Amino acid sequence: MVENIIEVKNLKHSYGDFLAVDDVCFSVKEGEIFAFLGPNGAGKSTVINILITLLPMQKGTVRIAGYDLATQQEKIRGSIGIVFQDETLDRDLTVWETLEFHGRLYSLPRSMRRQRIDEMIHLVELDDKRNVRTRHLSGGMKRRLEIARGLMTQPKVLFLDEPTLSLDTQTRMRLWDYIKKVNEAGTTIFLTTHYMDEADLVSDWINIIDHGKIIASGTSLELKNALGRDMIYLETSDDEAALRLLRTMEMVKEVNRSTRGLAVTITTDGAHCLPIIIARLRDEGIGVISVNLKKPTLDDVFVHYTGRELRSAGAERMTSRMLVKGGR
């Protein structure tokens, strides 16, 4: 049985009159990548700051790695690693010194500390930057160093607060490779992000938070399927006939005319319905000129639950796009 490594119950936090976190409950299983997704100001950072012991807990119960946050803060501090939002590197220390400082903060014995520093520098491929001051590192290298630092003490959970903020796409992809590698080696990952695509790509479990409340949670697939809103866009040789036919089909929820052709809303998984629909249309002698399947993105999930777009929402993503030549 997999243990819950983080257990949060009825967490509440307010700044003056402003309720930033409103009765949040969730749990994180050991070994998974858990994402907290939400727009800026949704309460993600407040939650993570409480969990990493920087912000005093006002109400609720939190257990991390078996320790109670209210009474065993120091134990928790020793069992977690943190990669903070924004840069937290002393620009005048070298890569090696940065890690040495961290190891000493956590009272790692000297020989073990030195060994871990070597391992970490190697893991994040900063071997040739060992004696370079952090001010001379690129944004991606700095982040990698921060990840190395967070991992140095072999934490049970690694907290990553917006780890890829302000990095370019390539660097982001590489960073996720590291994070996945770390996760595969057994470290539980707790991350916050407002990038839908990243949460989608790496997380085992996603919590969507808005206005201090968790409004949806599940795997990425579950969240998207729960919408039941796969869309198929069809262009046919006879839209009128196709429309009548589609409306008789059970798997079709709704058919509307769109600018070019038809927009079909499917009740179940669109990828399975599509071949059946095309076959039926052909059987009836209706030519299919083009087909376009659109899976809901996490953005759609977000819009569905909140009624508004995520501020930093990316472009629509087509998970499947095909062109079928029709004809008699």
Added chain:
Amino acid sequence: MGTEFMTVYWRDMLRFFRFRALLFSSLVQPALWLALYGAAMSSNFARFTSIVPVPVGEVSVSYLTFLGAGVIALSTLFTSLFGGVSLLFDKNWGLMREVFASPMPRSHIIIGIGLSGVTKSILQVLVLMGFGLLIGVKFFQNYSMLHTAFAVFGILAFVGVFSLGFLFFSSAVSMRMETPESLQAVITLLSLPLFFASNALYPVDAFPGVIRTLSMLNPLTYMITGIRYFAIGGDFYAQGIHYVYTPGQIISAFLVLVAFAMLMFLVAWRVFRRAVVT
């Protein structure tokens, strides 16, 4: 108690020696002060004090020698008042989060910064004393080697405890302040009255009553008394005033500084325990 404060100390010293310009200026600036101000005032004071007769057989010290202790105190005060500023930068740059989220007790930050500040002050004072002796400050006159060593140790003890007090104070203020500018404002506001309402530049005996009372509440006065006792002696004339210090007075001056440092530690500790850095 663990020794994690040595981590904070290590980092702060690393930075101190890394910034050669800062290191250099912190050592040269007080020396310049002593050389320029000391030399100029010394010749002026020499004119006034020559009319005041010093009893035969008594020790009379030049203004430069009198001022030597004051300049040591001045540089210690300024170095210590600014000693906590690195905490403000750590806080504003987000570096403090790493430390606050670590298992290290917060009191160790205060102790670490305190010790590194004391180290800086001691280095500065040693350089300053050496330079002073070169340009004619008459410290340790007619002292044996052993007596000199004891005197230097005594001076450093006073400097150390005084410095700790103001470093803790500076750490507390730095933690509370949002910007370097506001810290600068507090320090500027404090440093001048502290400096002038003390016996650093001139004898307090000639002060108006209120300022003299202020100077008796001023930790700087106690440190300077200690330095003069060890550097010049317990019985001397300067600017026509007869100074007599008994060992008892010196011990109580030291205890006042210890009490001040302890009080400031408690203030800083309270600030640090309550501080939230996110």
